[in-house]
Amino acid sequence: MSDPINYNAFTRDQWKAFANAATLPLTQESLRQIKAFNDRISLQDVQDIYIPLIHLLRLQVKHYQLLQRDKASFLHQKPRRVPFIIGIAGSVAVGKSTAARLLEVLLNHYLPNQRIQLITTDGFLYSNQELKQRNLMARKGFPESYDMSALIRFLNAVKGGEPLIKAPVYSHKVYDIVPDQFDYIVHPDILIVEGINTLQLPTNEQIYVSDFTDFSIYVDADPTLIESWFLERFELLLETAFQDPVNYYYPYAIGDHDRAMAKGRQVWHDIDLKNLEEYILPTRNRADMIIHKTFHHRVDRLLLRKY
Numbered sequence: 001m002s003d004p005i006n007y008n009a010f011t012r013d014q015w016k017a018f019a020n021a022a023t024l025p026l027t028q029e030s031l032r033q034i035k036a037f038n039d040r041i042s043l044q045d046v047q048d049i050y051i052p053l054i055h056l057l058r059l060q061v062k063h064y065q066l067l068q069r070d071k072a073s074f075l076h077q078k079p080r081r082v083p084f085i086i087g088i089a090g091s092v093a094v095g096k097s098t099a100a101r102l103l104e105v106l107l108n109h110y111l112p113n114q115r116i117q118l119i120t121t122d123g124f125l126y127s128n129q130e131l132k133q134r135n136l137m138a139r140k141g142f143p144e145s146y147d148m149s150a151l152i153r154f155l156n157a158v159k160g161g162e163p164l165i166k167a168p169v170y171s172h173k174v175y176d177i178v179p180d181q182f183d184y185i186v187h188p189d190i191l192i193v194e195g196i197n198t199l200q201l202p203t204n205e206q207i208y209v210s211d212f213t214d215f216s217i218y219v220d221a222d223p224t225l226i227e228s229w230f231l232e233r234f235e236l237l238l239e240t241a242f243q244d245p246v247n248y249y250y251p252y253a254i255g256d257h258d259r260a261m262a263k264g265r266q267v268w269h270d271i272d273l274k275n276l277e278e279y280i281l282p283t284r285n286r287a288d289m290i291i292h293k294t295f296h297h298r299v300d301r302l303l304l305r306k307y
């Protein structure tokens with residue numbers, strides 16, 4: 001497929017040249033934080049791909065904050081910090097949460113005066129109990145499985161500057177919403193919102209998640225590769241989180257390994273790939289930036305919206 005006309009496309013080598021020569025090196029502590037959440041992340045990718053991206057984001061944030069200040073002055077309002085929201089979209093298992101956490105560490109390192117917080121839209125999925133009642137257990141991740149109006153209210157509260165905002169929490173470990181557990185959003189300057197639906201058009205709402213995001217990133221890869229990342233993660237989870245008797249996949253974790261992997265392939269094919277093809281991929285060309293990954297999660301191309 002040819003590139004859409006409203007994007008500039010860059011190879012990895014072209015993109016890495018945009019790194020600022022005066023960039024501070026990462027400290028041992030930041031490197032430790034990156035390795036702590038995923039020791040397979042390539043530090044070459046951090047250097048070549050993510051550091052130039054942080055510089056671009058720094059420009060975006062600076063101009064956004066100036067614009068908010070000037071707008072308040074035009075409207076004779078008291079200036080206030082309006083959070084800048086970064087949306088990260090893409091398929092299940094493409095690496096959104098890994099990219100989001102990496103950006104969080106790097107933004108903390110390179111923008112030390114800004115308060116950075118991270119949230120995932122999984123928390124706005126209906127609970128398994130609610131999904132079962134609605135006959136949606138096989139549709140987890142599809143648009144109708146999220147409480148989109150709660151997500152929109154949450155984002156509106158963040159932008160509106162409410163002092164303490166609660167966000168529900170989803171656990172991959174138990175495969176469900178965790179009752180009575182919340183993430184607390186407290187006056188962030190930058191909020192990263194990661195989730196498959198951050199670029200999606202709503203089914204019932206008048207407002208989109210993307211009405212609240214100031215820079216959106218779509219993490220892209222060939223579906224065959226994403227399937228292999230999904231199955232690798234599934235296999236790892238069989239040995240770890242799925243061993244918890246309350247986990248949805250527990251019967252597979254304690255049963256025959258081949259049967260469990262066949263289940264993983266079926267879930268990928270019938271649920272997550274279907275969701276990718278029908279609802280996620282069609283949102284790709286709404287992103288400000290598309291990060292394309294190839295084998296071993298190596299980023300090979302980037303597309304940046306021109307206007």
Ligand SMILES: Nc1ncnc2c1ncn2[C@@H]1O[C@H](COP(=O)(O)OP(=O)(O)O)[C@@H](O)[C@H]1O
Binds near residue numbers: 038041042232
């Ligand atoms: N940059 C990366 N380098 C190495 N492994 C990665 C990278 N990004 C993601 N992964 C691995 O790919 C799988 C899916 O990533 P994850 O961030 O959980 O995806 P998502 O949030 O999109 O579902 C995980 O096993 C994760 O460890």
Ligand SMILES: CC(C)(COP(=O)(O)O)[C@@H](O)C(=O)NCCC(=O)O
Binds near residue numbers: 092093140141267272
């Ligand atoms: C909760 C999710 C919709 C979100 O996915 P994520 O991008 O966080 O991996 C997904 O992990 C999921 O549970 N999909 C339903 C089918 C399955 O993979 O079990």
